Amino acid sequence: MGQRMAKRTIIQIDGGHLRSVARADSRTYNPDFIESFAKNLPAADEEIIRVLYYDCAPIEGKRKRPISGTEHVFVKSDQWLVDLAGRDLFAVRLGILKWRGWKPKASASKGATLTDADFKPDFEQKGVDLRIGLDIATYSNPRLVDRIILVTGDTDLIPAMKLARRNGVQVVGIELPNHKMTHELFAHVDIRRKANWP
Numbered sequence: 001m002g003q004r005m006a007k008r009t010i011i012q013i014d015g016g017h018l019r020s021v022a023r024a025d026s027r028t029y030n031p032d033f034i035e036s037f038a039k040n041l042p043a044a045d046e047e048i049i050r051v052l053y054y055d056c057a058p059i060e061g062k063r064k065r066p067i068s069g070t071e072h073v074f075v076k077s078d079q080w081l082v083d084l085a086g087r088d089l090f091a092v093r094l095g096i097l098k099w100r101g102w103k104p105k106a107s108a109s110k111g112a113t114l115t116d117a118d119f120k121p122d123f124e125q126k127g128v129d130l131r132i133g134l135d136i137a138t139y140s141n142p143r144l145v146d147r148i149i150l151v152t153g154d155t156d157l158i159p160a161m162k163l164a165r166r167n168g169v170q171v172v173g174i175e176l177p178n179h180k181m182t183h184e185l186f187a188h189v190d191i192r193r194k195a196n197w198p
Contacts, residue, residue, distance in 0.1 A: 007146040007170075011038050011137055014152035015055030015125055016125050021176045027129040031084040037091075037198030041174065042147050043193075049145065050133055051090045054128045056097035056195045057081060069104055074121075093135070093181035095127035096186040133160035140164035147172060150189070153181065 004147030019029050027033060038051045043156055054183070063143060074100070085092040098120040108118040132152065139145045148164055149172040150157070161171050175188030177179050177197050 003122055007045055008144070009042060009046040009048055009147040009149060010145050011041055011048060011051045011149045012135060012136075012151065013038065013051065013053045014128065014132060014148070014154060015053055016128065017153045018053075018151055023181045025178055026195065029193075031087065032078055033198060034084060034091070035087050035090070037195070040131065041151075041184075041193075041195060046147060046149075046154045051070075051087075052093060052132075053084060054083065054093045054095065054177060055126065056095045056125050057122060059097045059099060063099065063121070066119045067114060067116045070116075077162045093128075093131045095125050098126050100124050105155060121175055128138060129154050129156045132155055136160040136164050140167045140169040143168060145169060149174060151176070151195075153185070155182060158184065158188050161185075 008038045013034070015034075018034070022029050022033065022037075034053065042048050056104050057078040058076050062073050064070070065072050072078070080086065081092055084090055101176075102119040103122040104114070105118055105120050108114060132154075133156075136148060136150075136157070140163060141150065147170045150161070151174045164171055170190040171188065172191040172193050173181055173186055175192065175194045181192075
């Protein structure tokens with residue numbers, strides 16, 4: 001029998017999803033962590049041609065604190081994204097981070113007098129799932145790849161996943177440590193794979 005050809009594969013990582021689960025598991029989240037995590041995802045028969053990382057640059061500017069009305073300054077530091085984009089095989093796709101105000105922390109006591117310390121900034125990522133979906137379509141339509149390894153928790157990507165599978169591209173759904181992927185997402189993957197932290 002002839003030698004089996006390696007499957008041309010891309011890795012797509014929803015940074016907001018990965019960061020949330022990693023930090024909840026007390027992991028230090030930085031470019032070294034992301035690169036090591038990505039390198040551990042492929043199987044032996046997969047040739048990684050690109051790692052696509054999706055996230056938003058930090059917000060900058062002044063916002064009034066919710067109780068005192070004093071100004072809080074957000075200092076933008078996206079150097080880590082520049083660093084990540086310079087790693088071998090990595091490409092960084094950026095959405096936009098929108099300011100949504102302040103929301104109470106889970107530790108805020110009901111009925112107690114609230115202070116600024118009882119609130120945390122509330123941001124919303126915009127355009128990340130759109131960019132992931134567009135890249136799924138781009139890589140799967142002309143069959144540029146055989147397999148897509150997808151790290152996300154976003155069910156909005158199901159139509160793009162269906163498109164990839166209709167075009168003959170296999171979708172690998174990654175289940176992060178100590179975290180369950182939804183049944184909706186797993187219903188639309190070809191291979192379910194558990195990941196480990198680096």
